[in-house]
Amino acid sequence: MSPLKKRKLSHKESDSGKDVSSESSSPLQSPDVHSDGEDDIVEEKPQAPTTFKELGIIDSLCEACESLGYKSPTPIQAESIPLALQGRDLIGLAETGSGKTAAFVLPILQALMEKPQQLHSLILAPTRELAYQISQSVEALGSVIAVRCAVLVGGMDMIPQAIALGKKPHVIVATPGRLLDHLENTKGFSLRLLKYLVMDEADRLLDLDFGPILDKILKILPREGRKTYLFSATMSSKVESLQRASLSNPLRVAVSQDKYQTVSTLIQSYLFVPHKHKDLYLIHVLNEHAGHTGIIFTRTVNEAQRISILLRTLGFSAVPIHGQLSQHARLAALNKFRAKSRNLLVASDVAARGLDIPSVDLVINFDLPQDSKTYIHRVGRTARAGKSGKAISFVTQYDVELWLRIEGALGKKLDEYQAVKEEVMVLAERVGDAQRAAAMEMKELHENRGMKGATLRHTRTGKGGGTKRGRDNMDKDEG
Incomplete structure (x- = not known):
């Protein structure tokens, strides 16, 4: 192999534009969370x-x-x-x-x-x-x-x-x-x-x-x-x-020395939100990025389904993908997204790896991933092949420690995404109506399609009383 030349890259990228004040003083703004270390070497x-x-x-x-x-x-x-x-x-x-x-x-x-x-x-x-x-x-x-x-x-x-x-x-x-x-x-x-x-x-x-x-x-x-x-x-x-x-x-x-390195064209930020208002802030962020393609990551199958219903109720073009959909439904969802008949994909971590989706403008971590490696794979859905992209992570009062660990693995402190609280809260009544409609539809899904039981299908009991997926179902990520 030919000799390689090392060069230093600057980490800092800011999302210019809005002159707005943040909702509150974020507990993540302490300047001494990460000490200045060596620049990443690529x-x-x-x-x-x-x-x-x-x-x-x-x-x-x-x-x-x-x-x-x-x-x-x-x-x-x-x-x-x-x-x-x-x-x-x-x-x-x-x-x-x-x-x-x-x-x-x-x-x-x-x-x-x-x-x-x-x-x-x-x-x-x-x-x-x-x-x-x-x-x-x-x-x-x-x-x-x-x-x-x-x-x-x-x-x-x-x-x-x-x-x-x-x-x-x-x-x-x-x-x-x-x-x-x-x-x-x-x-x-x-x-x-x-x-x-x-x-x-x-x-x-x-x-x-x-x-x-x-x-x-x-x-x-x-x-x-x-x-x-x-x-x-x-x-x-x-x-x-x-x-x-x-x-x-x-x-x-x-091609990258650090397994937790992200590409230079990716603008990453976090949004500190009260847990009870996550849906409001999601709609606010999507309104600010209207017309863009995006993937919204959730931690569970139920949340992916609920958010997808909520967005459709509010007029967004969204489709869910997760491990409890049939193979046909998952492929149909991906095809709709690729064909741009839907511009938002709501996904559990089944979509964090391997999806060949070009030109995704925005990744939203509605729920933070449990580890830094999953974070890297999620945000890797945008800023691909030299194009620019954004990744915005929602951090609630319960996620601060987890987020600091992710920042520590990245080796840098990320900027806070600026949102005006008053502009967000204007959406409360409309989003509240949509939340109630989504809750009713989710209840019907559970009752009519047996989604609660779906997590146990195609499984067999393992040692210690747990469940173990059979060979035929191992390639179906349950999200």
């Missing part, structure tokens, strides 16, 4: 390639990149693609929205064009949504060679998937549980000639307890003659163990 390759052709990608695939709007390689693409084309195993550490999908899809397609083969490549993903999104990228970039791609995920009928496997696709994109089901039960299906294995979002794969299933899959797959790529946002001890078990003398490519 590693950058000097004179980065400006075209995919410079990376060694052949003309037809360069044209496919151009047709999809890929103007120049992202850092992870510029670092990893040349090494992949040399035939090396890779570990890629990259933040969400860095362009890592194309970083492994392009070398696979180029190898496939040079030597066509059925059942050539396998890509493993932690969730159903991510598997479908990767397959879309494979088919779009591989349209020049009419690449055939099969998707194997839980929650869907195995018979159509088995039929698709019988047609001998070039690329399989799968979640681990369903892939193992087919390896064990689908007659005639074998990956003994597999040339490429990709494990995308490996940290997430292991967070979902796919470890034992991955062990079984790796024992079945051939080791000789196979190239393996492992991509992850973080490098935990579990991921280290996985790479030792599956990769051969790999090279590590990291």
Whole structure:
């Protein structure tokens, strides 16, 4: 790998514009919460390639990149693609929205064009949504060679998937549980000639307890003659163990040194709100960003559903996505959002990883995440591919300690989003009516559709009396 040059980046970015006073003196404004430390160091390759052709990608695939709007390689693409084309195993550490999908899809397609083969490549993903999104990228970039791609995920009928496997696709994109089901039960299906294995979002794969299933899959797959790529946002001890078990003398490519680093084009702020007025402040912020696309993150499935109903009652174009929706409903919600027939997505953390949604202007953490890593993945939905974006986190009187921990992990103190209390409280009557309507609709949902019982479906009892998801349902994040 070529030598890397280090440069220092300035953290400070302010959201200019409004000359308004904050509702109250925030307990988060103490100047000595974080002492001034060292500037973050980001590693950058000097004179980065400006075209995919410079990376060694052949003309037809360069044209496919151009047709999809890929103007120049992202850092992870510029670092990893040349090494992949040399035939090396890779570990890629990259933040969400860095362009890592194309970083492994392009070398696979180029190898496939040079030597066509059925059942050539396998890509493993932690969730159903991510598997479908990767397959879309494979088919779009591989349209020049009419690449055939099969998707194997839980929650869907195995018979159509088995039929698709019988047609001998070039690329399989799968979640681990369903892939193992087919390896064990689908007659005639074998990956003994597999040339490429990709494990995308490996940290997430292991967070979902796919470890034992991955062990079984790796024992079945051939080791000789196979190239393996492992991509992850973080490098935990579990991921280290996985790479030792599956990769051969790999090279590590990291485009960000700090696992809690955010991109420089992201403007982050917090809004200190009384817990009982969170809905009011949400509507106020959305009114100030009218016409923008946004994702609103909640901590629970019920809250995602309730907020979505509340927003629709108030005339906003919103759609929910969470782990208790059927696979069809989740895909339909994503398609509406991508097609811009809805401009707001209300999500539990099922959407914090892997959603391929371009040009999201705003992320709102209506409920704070429980850890800094989840915060990074949430706010990574905006300010992607060099574009600017905003992330606003609601901090109630009960969240102060948690928020300070998140700021500590980021290594900087974020600005407070300015909101005028009087302007917010004007919304009280209208929002109150909508809250009552949403509560009635939620009650009907629970009574008519049995949502309270939905959390127990497709589960089995584990040791100690807890519940454990079966293999078929492991790729369905319950939010």
